[in-house]
Each structure stands twice: as C-alpha cells, then as structure tokens.
Amino acid sequence: MTVPPVPTSAALSTGFDLAFTTTLLLRLLNTPSPTGFTDAAVRLLEGELDALGLSHTRSKKGALTWEVAGTAASPHTTFSGHVDTLGAMVKEIKENGRLRLAMLGGYDWATIEGAYVQVHPQAGGVLTGTVVNTHQSTHVHGPALRDLKREQAVMEVRLDASTTSDAGTRALGLEVGDFVSFEPRAVLTDAGYLKSRHLDNKAAVAIFLGVTRALLGQPPVHTVAFHVTTYEEVGHGAATGIPAHTDELIAVDMAAVGEGQTSSEHHVTLCVADSGGPYDHALGNRLRAAARRAGLDLKVDLYPYYASDGTAAWRAGGDYPVALIGPGVDASHAYERTHLDALRATAELMLAHVRQG
Numbered sequence: 001m002t003v004p005p006v007p008t009s010a011a012l013s014t015g016f017d018l019a020f021t022t023t024l025l026l027r028l029l030n031t032p033s034p035t036g037f038t039d040a041a042v043r044l045l046e047g048e049l050d051a052l053g054l055s056h057t058r059s060k061k062g063a064l065t066w067e068v069a070g071t072a073a074s075p076h077t078t079f080s081g082h083v084d085t086l087g088a089m090v091k092e093i094k095e096n097g098r099l100r101l102a103m104l105g106g107y108d109w110a111t112i113e114g115a116y117v118q119v120h121p122q123a124g125g126v127l128t129g130t131v132v133n134t135h136q137s138t139h140v141h142g143p144a145l146r147d148l149k150r151e152q153a154v155m156e157v158r159l160d161a162s163t164t165s166d167a168g169t170r171a172l173g174l175e176v177g178d179f180v181s182f183e184p185r186a187v188l189t190d191a192g193y194l195k196s197r198h199l200d201n202k203a204a205v206a207i208f209l210g211v212t213r214a215l216l217g218q219p220p221v222h223t224v225a226f227h228v229t230t231y232e233e234v235g236h237g238a239a240t241g242i243p244a245h246t247d248e249l250i251a252v253d254m255a256a257v258g259e260g261q262t263s264s265e266h267h268v269t270l271c272v273a274d275s276g277g278p279y280d281h282a283l284g285n286r287l288r289a290a291a292r293r294a295g296l297d298l299k300v301d302l303y304p305y306y307a308s309d310g311t312a313a314w315r316a317g318g319d320y321p322v323a324l325i326g327p328g329v330d331a332s333h334a335y336e337r338t339h340l341d342a343l344r345a346t347a348e349l350m351l352a353h354v355r356q357g
Helices: 018-029 039-052 143-147 166-170 199-217 281-294 309-315 340-354
Strands: 056-058 064-068 076-082 087-093 099-104 116-120 127-133 155-159 179-182 193-196 223-229 248-252 255-257 268-274 299-302 322-330 336-339
Touching (some): 018 039, 018 199, 039 064, 039 199, 076 340, 193 199, 248 309, 248 340, 255 299, 268 281, 281 322, 281 340, 322 340, 336 340
Antiparallel strands (some): 056 064, 064 223, 087 099, 116 127, 116 179, 127 155, 268 322
C-alpha cells in the first residue's frame, strides 16, 4: 500500500480541520467496504465518534447515525452519505480455479480490468488476486484481445495462490457468495489531488467527521444529524433510517466531473436534478445563499445517469425537502480523482448552512 503525504495545514477559521479529514479519508479508503460488507468501515467511524464522546446508533440495516444539538428551535438538518462502495461477489468458481464475478453496484466491466482485489472468505482472512480477462495475453490471443467486449462472461479473478482447479480453490476456503473488494490504490499527490477508487462516497463520510468536530467547537444553530448508509450503491441506502425529526435532508455525494458538466474537482457542486428528477428548489436556494455567505464558488449541475440517497429517501416516502451537494470527482465509478479544495469547499458549505438560523 502506498503511504501518501498528508497535508499539515491548521484548521480553517470555520473550525474544519482538513488534515484530520484527509487522514481519516485515507484510512477509510483502505478499509474494504463493498455493499453488504461494510462492518469494518462502520466500526472505524464508531471508534472516531467514541473518541469524541458522541453517542451514536447503528440501525438493524447497518446504517450509522449521530447528532450535534443546535442552539435554537431551528430546522433539524440531516446530512446523508454512504460508506458502501462498488465491489463484487463470487458468482462461480471456474474449472480452472479462477473466479467469475457478480457486480455490486453499477460500473462498466472495463473499469475493473487489471484491478487488484481482496477476496473475503466466510472463515475470515483475505486472499488477493487480480481481475483479468480470459484473453489477457496479447502474445497468445493477438487481435482477439483488442476486439474482446468486456462483460461478465470474460472477466475473472486470477488468485495469488497455487490453484488450477475448482477443488483447489475451494480448498483455500473460497465459495460462491464470498465478497470481493477492489483495492483503492489511494495516492495523495504533492499538488493536492487525491486519486483512488471509492472516493464515491468515502470522501463525504470523512467530511462528516471533520464537520462534526468543527460543530463541537462552535455549535450550530440547526440541530444536525449525520446518517451514514450502507446500501446506496444498490439503490436503497436511505430508504429507511432517516431520523424522524428531520426537517430537511441534504445528501452529500460525489459530483460527477466530465464533458458537458459544470462540476469541478476543485469545487463543491449543488446538483439540482438527476435521474429521479429535480431536487427541492427552495432548499437548493438556501444552499446557494449559504455559499454566498461563505464566499464559495458553488457549481450547479445536473446528472442524467445518477441517483442518490436523497432519491431513495424520497421514493420510500420521506416527507421533507431534499438537496444534493458534493465535491467534484473525476472518472466516477472508475479510478477516481478529486482535489483537497473540493473537500474543503464542501465542508465550508455544510457549516455555513447549519450555522445560519
């Protein structure tokens, strides 16, 4: 594992400590948590909350919630983000001892070709491997490799173990249904870019802890709840568990950067509509006003192939306005990248919003 440099800047005047947040984010990124296998990441967060002396609850579904009390009878704001990531499960142990995968979350098979993985047997421990295709060697297959369509049938995990048969792999303790996590390859560059798998959405979750610490130092006007879900990548993370007293829900997730989008790796974005339709206009305007107060260059964008925990909460009957914000992330659902500027700006927007009556 590459050990990246960590910024040493002091906490901002808002009380947000970027260095703490970045260090926590790197720890989260290196803690496997594909959808359905998130306990280790949630326990990491629980340890941070215990160190702060904050009470927290974990739902029967596995979501983690904590709260910071406000100073007035103002709205109860809930921020929701997810700690589950893209991943896979063992669909089949092939005759050659390699593993066929089933997706967890929505990604293109081509984006995981060459990825290092960890396979998590039921009995515990970890086996490593690499995602390859069935025609991986150009010296053997020639043009067939270039023409190969990357899809489930041709993608497999080559285990770092001496096995060439179904029986040999099962003897290692592996079975159909075991979870497979993609190694993040997290690197923080000297220029402040953080490139890694799973910035979606561990970046937001790390920001939650940084914002929590800032609010403990300077209490908000709003009462603020933080709700970390564990099934967002398969569409139903926040379908249950949002605190009953929530007056407004702000989903915090990555903002997709790319051609035709306004989102930027250096900024926070307000997403006003995605595949589920428009988000709440009035809440969006309150966030615009908070950005102006904080002197932030807020980007506004729409994502046609996107849904969030806010979408899930609304579809489950949530009776509150919903908005979606987040740091800009390039190459979403692949080997992603953002900049520390975007983490800072997202935290500053959250703090500006809940500190205003």
